Amino acid sequence: MNVLARGAICEYWENEGFQAIEGYVPTREGGVRQTAFDSYATGVDWADEEQVRRALRVFESLLRRLRKEGALESAEEVEISQLLARDGCQLDEELRIHVPRVAHLELHLAALGNASGIRSELERVRRVGTEYPDDAIGAAKQLIEATAKLVLYERGRPVNENDDVPALIKQAQQALQLHPAALPASQASTPPDNAESIKRILGALSSAAIGVAELRNRYGTGHGRLTAPTGLGPRHARFAVGTACTWCELLLDTLQDPDAPWRNHP
Incomplete structure (x- = not known):
């Protein structure tokens, strides 16, 4: 089968700016096509969001090529979709891979040494998905709380375990000069x-x-x-998780930004 000849595999990777590892030694059994694929995939920095995005485009291109040539059976598509779902990703009908917001958050944690609490909540968010909206909403709240506590810890601020979530949110934003009430008045040169x-x-x-x-x-x-909540659906789960991820992304972005205002005015 020459549907995915070695040259085509190399072309898809190189179109996205990747280069094969020179002198790559295979770590698993396989033919020349598999070895060619691995020689590029092994060099991807999976902690780099931009590289991950480009690598996923390579995967999409390969899947579309296989489908176009009739070499991708429906059962195989289902299996690939299920494998991606384990990591919280979704494969749509057009073979586009959608990465969840939680995956973006995980990239921020690589530089933080005390992020086990957030990682635990991210795993919970991924595990429950949108099939169980009440669990997803609970996980979203826990994710916000864990992020707020991490920010306070990294900024050397005390963490009161008796504080409720609204108090932690306010304290974390103040610690990073992200609370609107703590910002100076706007001026022409603001x-x-x-x-x-x-x-x-x-x-x-x-x-x-x-x-x-x-x-x-x-x-x-x-x-x-006494009774289980009713009326919740996947859209409520996505809304709650998306809101939580947006807030957490902002705080973690600001915490690690070398030019963030809190660094100049601690």
Whole structure:
């Protein structure tokens, strides 16, 4: 079969800017095509979001080529979809691979040594998915709480285990100068981080994160109830998890940004 000849595999990788590892020694049994694929895939830095994005485009191109040539059976597509789902990814009908927000967060954690709590909650979010909305909402709230505590720890601020989530959200944003009430008044020469538009966004994002915690108190897991919550669906799960991830991404981005305002005005 020459559907995916060695040259084609190399071309797809190199079209995305990858180069094969020179003198690559195979680590598993396989033919020349598999060895060619591995010589590129092994060199991908899977902790680099941009490289991961390009590598996934390679995978998509290879899958589309196989389908076009009639070399990808429906059962194989299902199996590939299931394998991707284990990592929280989704393969759609057009063979596009959709990466969940939680995967982006994991890339931030590589530089942090005390992120086990966040990793645990990310795994919980991935495991429950959208099939169990009340569990997903509970996991989203826990993710926010773990991120807030990590930020306070990294900034050398005390963490009171008795504080509720709204208090932790406020403290974490203040520690990174992301709380709108703590920002100086806007002026003509105001930097972007102090602009009124940014303040409004930060205020809305803070309220949204608090809203996830309140949603969990009403619908999510973690509280004994006389009756199970009804009316929740996958869209509610995606909404809660997406909101939590947006808030967590902002804080982790700012925590690791070498030019963030909190570094200049500790």
